[in-house]
Amino acid sequence: MLKPSAFASEPTLPRSVSNGVHQPDACDVLARVFGYESFRGDQHAIVEHVIQGGDALVLMPTGGGKSLCYQVPALVRPGTGIVISPLIALMQDQVDALTELGVRAAFLNSTQDWQDTREVEQAFLSGQLDLLYVAPERLLTDRCIQLLERGKIALFAIDEAHCVSQWGHDFRPEYLGLSMLHERWPDVPRIALTATATDVTRREIAERLSLDDARHFVASFDRPNIRYNIVEKQDVRKQLLQLLKQEHAGDAGIVYCLSRNKVEETAAFLCANGIEALPYHAGLGAQVRAQNQSRFLREDGIVMVATIAFGMGIDKPDVRFVAHIDMPKSVEGYYQETGRAGRDGLPATAWLAYGLQDVVQQRRMIDESAGDDAFRRRLGAQLDAMLAMCEAIACRRQRLLQYFGQRIEPCGNCDNCLQPPEAWDGTVAAQKMLSAIYRLMKERGQRYGAGHLIDILRGKATPRVLENEHEKLTVFGIGQDLSDQAWRSVLRQLLAHGLLVVDQEGYGTLALTEESRAVLKGERTLMLRREAERTARTATPKSKVLQPDLPEGAQEIFQALRQWRAEIARSHGVPAYVIFHDATLREIAMARPDSLASLGHVNGVGVRKLESYGESILACIAEHQDR
Template sequence: MSDPALETLQNVFGYDAFRGDQRAIIEQVVSGGDALVLMPTGGGKSLCYQIPALIRPGTGIVISPLIALMQDQVDALTELGVRAAYLNSTQEWSQTREVERAFLAGELDLLYVAPERLMTDRCLDLLARGRIALFAIDEAHCVSQWGHDFRPEYLKLSYLVERWPDVPRIALTATATAETRHEIAERLSLHHAEQFVSSFDRPNICYRIVEKNDVRRQLMALIRDEHEGDSGIVYCLSRARVEDTAAYLVREGVNALPYHAGLSAEVRAQNQSRFLREEGVVMVATIAFGMGVNKPDVRFVAHIDLPKSIEGYYQETGRAGRDGEPATAWLAYGLQDVVQLHRMISDSQAEENHRRTQGRQLDSMLGLCETVSCRRQSLLAYFGESIHNCQNCDTCMTPPESWDGTVAAQKLLSAVYRLWRERGQRFGAGHLIDILRGKETDRVKEYGHQSLSVFGVGVAINDQGWRSVLRQLLALNVLAVDTQGYGTLGLTEKARPVLKGEQQLMFRRETTIASKSTRSSKAVTQVPPEAQPLFQALREWRSAVAKEHEVPAFIIFNDATLRQIAIEQPQDLDDLRCISGIGVRKLKAYGDDLLACVANVAASSVE
C-alpha cells in the first residue's frame, strides 16, 4: 500500500521513520485540515509542512518572520532537490519576476514570504492567480501581544482564512503557554484546528544558573574551559552591553561578533552569515538575533543578563544543541538585573494590563533562578508539563544547600520598614546592605542611619550573602521594587507574617557549582578511535563542498550523518542509502565522493 508521506521522508530527506507527532500532523494537513503545532526547537517542525507541501497539489506558502534566514532555508531545500524560492526585499526586480513566474507556472514546491510582503496587494493578487497547497505560519507565537517576540504584522494573517477558506493552515512555534496557545488560535482564526503539543523537554541541554560575580570573567571561563572553538550565542540586555562584551571576547582571542538592531542591515546580515557558515563563531546579541536560526551545532547559549520571561528564555536556550548533541544553557544574573527589569517595566508606555503581565513573567523567571529543585522541572512546569529530576542541571548535579533565613529576612525587612515608617525614606539594595553590615559610608552618615536600631545587625552575613537574601525575598514577592522607577525597595503584604514570626523562610545557599563539560569534542569522542580519522576527513570534505556552494556546512550534511558514515564505513551506494540523512538527491550528488573519502582513508591507514 502506498505511503506518500513516508516515501517522501525517506527519498527526499533521507530519514527512516517519523518522530513523535510528525506523522499525525502531516496526515492532518495533507487531508486538508488545520493544525496548531507546538514542538521544541530541533524537534522537526519544518517537516510537518514541507512534506504536505510536496504531497498536496500546488505550492506551500511559508510565512517566515526573518528574511535574513530565507536564503539558507531555500538553499537547504534545494540541496535536497526540492523546488523552493523566496520573495523578500533583498531581491532584484528581475529575481522577483522570475520567482513570480515560477509560482504561476506551478514550478515551486515551497515559497517563503515575509508577513509584510505577503499582505501587500501585489502578493495577495499573485497568490490568487496560482495554486496553493497550504499556508504554514512559522514562529506563530509572534502573534501574541503578551509574548516576547510580538510582530504586529502577524495580526493580519487571519485574513488568509477569509480569502482562501479551503486551503489548510498550519501554525508552528517552539514555545507557548496554554494562554499563548489560546491567543494564537484566536488571532489566527484557528478555532477548529487540531492542536499538537509535544514535550517541551530538551534533555541534551544542561541548564545552569549562577550568581553574577565579574560576569565577563565568568563568561570567558565558560568558553575557555568548556566550549573553546565551539559555536555559541551570548545574549545581553542592551546594545552597549553587546558591543562591550563582543570586544572583550575578541581581545581574549574568541572569534566573536556583535548583533543588535542598532547595527546597519548590511552588518547584521554579514555577521549572521558568518555565524551560520563558519565554525566556532560566537554571536553576542540582543534578543533581536536568533528567531528561526537553524544552525544545528550551537554548543552553548549564555545569558549574561536576566531574561524578561521564561518563554523568552526557553526560546533562546532552545537554539543550543538542535542536533541532539550535548549543549549548555548558562545564565548569570544578579540583584541589579531584577531592579533594572522592574524599572524597565515601570517606565514602559504599555497599558497597565501589559505591564502587569510583564511583572508576572519576570517573577516566574526569578523563581526559576532561585529554585532549590530541578531547573528543568520548574521550566517545564511553566508550560504545564511535569517530569522527574533531570540529572542534567546544576541543582540536580550539585544539589544546593538550604538554610533557615527567617531571622535574616526579618532584619532586612525591619530595616526597610524603619526607614519608611520612621523617616519616610526608601533606598536601594546597596544602601540597605551597608546599614545591615554596619558600614559608616558617607551616605549612611549623611542621613544619620548609623543611629538606626538595625545598624550593624547583619554583620555576620557578607555583602554577597545579603544580595542573595534580597533576591530571594524579591522572588517570593516579600519585597518589591517600587513603581516610580528609582530602584528602591518596599514591603509587600507578604512581609507581614514574616516580620511577625508567623512564617519560616528557607533560602538557597549560594555555592560554586562545579562545571560539567559539554564541549563539542564530545561529539568526536562518540566516534570510536579507529573511526575518527575518517570522521575528520569527512568534515574537511564537507567544509570544502559548502564553501564551493556558498552555503553553511550543515546544509550539505550534519555531523550525525558523517559520524554514521565514519563508523559504518559503507562500501557502495546501497550501503550509503541506509545512512540517516542521505536521500535520493544527495546520494546522487555526493555518493561517489563519500565512498572515495572512505576508500582513501582506509588506504592511508593500511600504508
C-alpha cells in the first residue's frame, strides 16, 4: 500500500540550506514531482511562507491549485504533512493520485481494519510518509493525538476550512476542536484552505482556528471558464433534459436538488430518458453512497443527482456541468457547488432553474429552522442575496463576485451578457400586486397564496374567488395585461427587492414591508426584469462550447491517449484523471513529443510519471500521428 516517494528514488534533488537543515527546493519539487515548470498566482508566495514556518489562510477558487500550497511544503519541510480532510470517501483517490506521483501518502479513517491502521501508524512513526490524510473526527481522538506527538510533523493543512464557520453552508462541529493544534504544536505551521468565504466568514475561520497571526492570501474568485445561466422554472425536468441532451450529451455532471425524494425521482427520470444518472443523498445506505460516488469519479459520462450532501472536495476535473433544479440557500453555497464544474480549466456550464415556489419554500425553511432570531436573520440575508442574483439584469458574474468583495467588468460569458434581458418600468404592476395583498391582509384569519392573488388580478372567477367574494374587490381584473407567468416574475422580483416577505407562520402567504409604502405612493420607480426569449437557435453548439478546437491530427492522438489512459486506470483501479488530466493529454497531442526529454517538458508530466508511462505514450503517439 505504501510506495517509495520521489525523493527516495531521486536522492540527487538540488538542495538549499535553511537554518542549517538541507531542504529540497520548492520549484524543483514542483517540476520533478508534479511536472509543472512554474507556480500560478500566489502559490509560490504561499509555499515559501509555509516552508519558512508561517501560518496561512488561503482563499483560492476550486481548480486554482490549493493542494499544491500544502503538498509542496510538506515535501520540502522535514517530517510528514498532516492533512485534515472532512471527506473519508475521497481520501483514497487523493492518496492514489499522490502515489502515482511517487509521493509516500496514506490515510487514517474508519474504513480501515486494525492491520491497515497499524501499518500506516508505523510508517508515520518511522518517517516513511510524506503526507498523511486524517478525518477531523479521527484527529481529535486521544489515540491519534498521542500518535502525532510521537512523530515528526512538517505542517498541518486544514482543508475545506469554511466548515468551521457556524454561519456557513457546510458547518462541521468537529472543526471547532482544531484550534488545539496551535496549543499542542505551536512551532508547526498551519495552513487553512477554502474556495468559499466572505470577509465575515474569513474572520471567523481565523478566530475559530486560532490563526491570529496567519498571513491571508485571497486569490480572485473568478472562474472565467464557467458559463452561468439562470432560467425561470417551468417544467424543470424537461428543461434539464433539454440542457443535457442538446449541450452536454455524454458529459459528466452534477444535478443538485433540495430534497431526497426529488433526487431519486430526477435520477429515475433521467435514466428513463437514456441518461446514466445515479442518486446521492444522506438517506441512502453508506455502501450505496460509496458505490455511486466511486462510479461517478471513475467512469466517464456519469450524471450524479444529489443533495448538497455530495460534492465537497470532489477532485474530478472533467465535470462539464453543474445544474440546480432548486434555488440554493446562499451565494456561498451556489459558488461552492458550481465551482465543481470545469476544474480542468476547460469550458463548463453552471445552470440554475428557479421559481416563486423556491422562494416561498426557502423562506418557510428559514422560519422553521432551529436557532435564534439572529441566526434566522442571517439565513434570510443569505437568501436575499441569492434571490437578487437570480433576478439580476446585469452580468451574473459581476453580481456573484461582488458578493465576495471583488469587482470586474461584464464577463461576456453568462446568459445576461450573451442575451441581455429587457428592463421595464414595473412600478404600476407592482402597485397593483401590493394593493391586492394589502386588501387581502385585512381579512383576518384568511391565508391566500400567490396563485389566488394572480387569479384576482387576472380577473379569474375561480370557485375560491367566488366563495370569498373577491370578485368584488377593486383590484379584481386590473392585471389582465400580464400573463400568469409574468405576474409570478413580478412577485419574485418584489421579494428580491424586499417589497414583500413570506409570512412568519409557515403558510407561504405574502405580506407588505415598510419599503412597500414608497412604491404604493408612487414615490419610487421600480425597474423589473423581463426574460429574453431563449431559443434553441441561440444555444452555442456543444462542439464549440465545451471542446476547444484541436487540429485534426492532434484530435486523433488525443482520443487515442484517452483510450490508453482508460486502460491504465482500469488496471490500476483508479479514476482516469489520477493518471493524467485531459489538459495534459491535450498538450501532449498538440506537442507530439518524440523523446522522453521533450515529453518531460509537458505540464503534468513529472519524473515518476515519465518513468512509468513515457515510453508507452511515445508509442501511442507514433502509432497514430501518421494515420
